[in-house]
Structures are given as C-alpha cells and as structure tokens.
Amino acid sequence: MKKTSLKKSILASLAVVPIAALLAGCAGPASESTESETETVKIGVVGASDPYWEIYVDAAADEGITVELVDFSDYNQPNPALAEGEVDLNQFQHIIYLADYNEANGQDLVPVGATAIYPLGLYSTQYENVEDIPDGATVAVPNDPSNLARALLVLQSADLITLDGGGSAYSTISEIDEAESRVKVTELDPTLTATSLPDVAAAIINNDFIVDSGLEATDAIAQDDPSDPNALPYANIFAARAEDKDNETFKKLVEIYQNTPAVTEAVIEHSGGTAVMLTTPVDDLVASLKTVQEQIAEQG
Incomplete structure (x- = not known):
C-alpha cells in the first residue's frame, strides 16, 4: 500500500456516527457579542440535523451562548472553514483526521475538548x-x-x-x-x-x-478501550484555531457537551448505543495530536 493511499484511506474511514449529508451553510463573520451579553459561536458540523444538536444548542442557550451550526456537506470542508475564520469551532472529526489535515495543509488547528469515541x-x-x-x-x-x-x-x-x-x-x-x-x-x-x-x-x-x-x-x-492510549487518536473532538485554544467560551461549550445528560443520551441513542462519551483532558488530546503528526511526518 502506498503511503498516499494509506492517508487517503484514513480520511475515508472516520470513526463517526453515519449522518445525512446536507448542503453547506453560508459563511459569515465568526463569533460576535450582542448588547444583551449573549455570545454567538459558529460551530462547523457535518449533519446538523442529527437530533442531539438541537438539544445541545438549547443547553448552550441556557448558559447564555448562542450556538449557530454551520452545516457542511462533506468532511473536506469544516477544517478549511475553521482555518479561514468562517467558523469558530468545528466538531466532526477524530484526532487522526485533524493530524492529517494539519500536516497536509501546514495548519495548526488544535483540539479543545473531547466528545466521544465510536468503538470498533x-x-x-x-x-x-x-x-x-x-x-x-x-x-x-x-x-x-x-x-x-x-x-x-x-x-x-x-x-x-x-x-x-x-x-x-x-x-x-x-x-x-x-x-x-x-x-x-x-x-x-x-x-x-x-x-x-x-x-x-x-x-x-x-x-x-x-x-x-x-x-x-x-x-x-x-x-476499543477509551482508557488505552492507543485508542485516543480515534477520539472525536471539538477543534479550534491555535490562538483560541484558551478561549473560555469554547471551554464552556465543551463542558456543556460533556456534562449535559440529555446531550449524552441523545448522542448514544443516535449512535445505536456504540458511542462512549469522553472527558479526556485537553493536554492528552494535544499530546496525541502531536504524536500522530510526527508519525505522519516520518512517513514522508
């Protein structure tokens, strides 16, 4: 197997829940604040119609954060949109996919929180x-x-x-x-x-x-054992631009996803019971991303 084919195959086999492809949302300015102190955050996803997203958006609103989902039709779109500032976060990929994107495009997008792993x-x-x-x-x-x-x-x-x-x-x-x-x-x-x-x-x-x-x-x-370091590269994540890695609002959005029981229940149900929810420390996600990118670089 050629190295190029290997990387393409990895891109083609994301460990995500099957979702219906929808047309991409219109791009616009990134996050903004209103006079009522409600902050708007654009999150790029693939499959905004998945039931758990509505629950998540409502949970974020309860915490004073307006989440605007920007729906993309395929996996090739959310990372470029994030890199170019069309969205503030995205949530659709695991660490291996992000590592390959960063290496192929000279980008430095980073994980800011874990969501779930879908075991093999x-x-x-x-x-x-x-x-x-x-x-x-x-x-x-x-x-x-x-x-x-x-x-x-x-x-x-x-x-x-x-x-x-x-x-x-x-x-x-x-x-x-x-x-x-x-x-x-x-x-x-x-x-x-x-x-x-x-x-x-x-x-x-x-x-x-x-x-x-x-x-x-x-x-x-x-x-897969989510506690096994070898499984960590298959953890799905929220990703942000490197300069936003410490953004407090983004950290809050991750907490809402991880700690809202209704979101957890909906994600697991939508996955057919396969999803294992994660609260992996961000430092571990970042370390895993670095390791995988080094492995990619070694392969040339």
Whole structure:
C-alpha cells in the first residue's frame, strides 16, 4: 500500500456516527457579542440535523451562548472553514483526521475538548469471551489500512496479539510479534469479516456492517478501550484555531457537551448505543495530536 493511499484511506474511514449529508451553510463573520451579553459561536458540523444538536444548542442557550451550526456537506470542508475564520469551532472529526489535515495543509488547528469515541468491536459466534478463544485460533480483521491498524490495536488491548513497539495508528500485520501473540490474524475485505464468523474464532467488524450481519454493537466481546492510549487518536473532538485554544467560551461549550445528560443520551441513542462519551483532558488530546503528526511526518 502506498503511503498516499494509506492517508487517503484514513480520511475515508472516520470513526463517526453515519449522518445525512446536507448542503453547506453560508459563511459569515465568526463569533460576535450582542448588547444583551449573549455570545454567538459558529460551530462547523457535518449533519446538523442529527437530533442531539438541537438539544445541545438549547443547553448552550441556557448558559447564555448562542450556538449557530454551520452545516457542511462533506468532511473536506469544516477544517478549511475553521482555518479561514468562517467558523469558530468545528466538531466532526477524530484526532487522526485533524493530524492529517494539519500536516497536509501546514495548519495548526488544535483540539479543545473531547466528545466521544465510536468503538470498533470484536465479535464471535463461537465464544462468549475473549478468554475463551483458544491459542492458535484465527481472527479476521478488515484489510483497509486505517481500520486494519485500529483492529490490530483492539486485538492487542484484548491481549490476543502483541505489536512491535506497542503499535500505532499506522500499524500493519507485519508488525505482529507472533511469538508473543495468542492468535493468528487474517486480513479480509471489510464487507467479509462478518460473514467469516462461522470459519474463524472471531472477527473485527466495522460499525457499518454490524446490523447487516445480524449482530448488535452490544454483542462485541472486545472493543476499543477509551482508557488505552492507543485508542485516543480515534477520539472525536471539538477543534479550534491555535490562538483560541484558551478561549473560555469554547471551554464552556465543551463542558456543556460533556456534562449535559440529555446531550449524552441523545448522542448514544443516535449512535445505536456504540458511542462512549469522553472527558479526556485537553493536554492528552494535544499530546496525541502531536504524536500522530510526527508519525505522519516520518512517513514522508
């Protein structure tokens, strides 16, 4: 796989809840204050019609902040809009996507708060627990590069394999330390990992194919552990321009998202129960972004 293709695949496989594409909102001035001391903040999103956004906007209004959602039709638009000052924040991406954008465009957009991670799960029709999978058994993983790397990290967190150097968001199957691993790993097209379950001990199944395979997200016997540093690059975030990283209003908006029960319930429901809400410290998000950007730079 060429490095360019790898990066493109990563961009194509964001760990976000599926959403309906809508036309982009009109650009205009960024944040502004009114005489009534109500501050307006423009947030770029992809899928403003998702139910939890209305709840979030109302919760922000209760705190004296008017949130104006600027809806974009695809993932390529919100970061340039943020960089150019057309919006104040955006919320649609995980750290890996932001890192790739920054490196490709010479930008320094930064995370100012975590929202959720949408776990990638390991499923089995033969075993109810990871511990029951016998040594030497075969586990299937999707072969598209970004999901492959993430799948390998899931298997490592489940103590099924060990990756050289602890693995990264760009790990490949060649990095598996077979002598230190419990299972063998086979790569399959993402559409086939679910149908492979009768023939393998377990399989990593992309969220898009869970329902079609007759499974539910809650059937997973292992998944990303949000407390595992290797999962952190897949955390979805609020992003801002570097000069706004300490903006108190933006910090308040992050708190509203993280601490409003109705928002939490709506996000989880919209994700089909897969979302794991996060309150990860911003310093950890920034450190993860730096690490991923360094990995991208090393690949050239």
